[in-house]
Amino acid sequence: MNTDAALPIAQTKKWILDVVVGCNFCPFALREVKRDSIRFEVVDGSKAVVIQSFRDMLAQLDADREIETAFIILPRNFARFTDYLKLVDAAETSLRRNGYEGVYQVASFHPDYLFAGSLSDDASNYTNRSPHPMLHILREESVSRAVDSHPDPLKIPERNMAFAREKGLEYMQRLWKACREEGV
Numbered sequence: 001m002n003t004d005a006a007l008p009i010a011q012t013k014k015w016i017l018d019v020v021v022g023c024n025f026c027p028f029a030l031r032e033v034k035r036d037s038i039r040f041e042v043v044d045g046s047k048a049v050v051i052q053s054f055r056d057m058l059a060q061l062d063a064d065r066e067i068e069t070a071f072i073i074l075p076r077n078f079a080r081f082t083d084y085l086k087l088v089d090a091a092e093t094s095l096r097r098n099g100y101e102g103v104y105q106v107a108s109f110h111p112d113y114l115f116a117g118s119l120s121d122d123a124s125n126y127t128n129r130s131p132h133p134m135l136h137i138l139r140e141e142s143v144s145r146a147v148d149s150h151p152d153p154l155k156i157p158e159r160n161m162a163f164a165r166e167k168g169l170e171y172m173q174r175l176w177k178a179c180r181e182e183g184v
Helices: 003-021 029-035 047-063 081-097 123-127 140-149 153-167 169-181
Strands: 038-042 069-073 104-109 134-139
Touching (some): 003 069, 003 169, 047 069, 104 140
């Protein structure tokens, strides 16, 4: 593994374990962690470079059914949340234009994630705050199976936001910061 990639991947793995799984923000994530079916790629470059890497990752997912989900980690680019949102829009456009709508979906995570209408100090934003900007690619059929097996999937985001608010901003910031310090 490229040494430049090792640190952001380690930080992302710690975030998945400590925050996503540890706070049960995604009740389906632990299975994939245990199966080691998550692909991680670190990309450094412009929007065009990232979108090409995104398309390449879709091809890898098509070719290898053992890869359940993938994270494209962007540690040196898209620090501004507004720029990142434009990238997410470009990735979703790429899905549609390349015939992948309904096959894959993109989940968005960013260090400064801000839900529409929320304040920056709302602890619930930490349900989507990651150590680095990243694009998370999920298989639609897997998402559908997971949602169908969950007793109340529509309540997951509400539960996550309530959990983060109950724990409080300071707790969520400490948890997030510990992920950023992994390997430093």
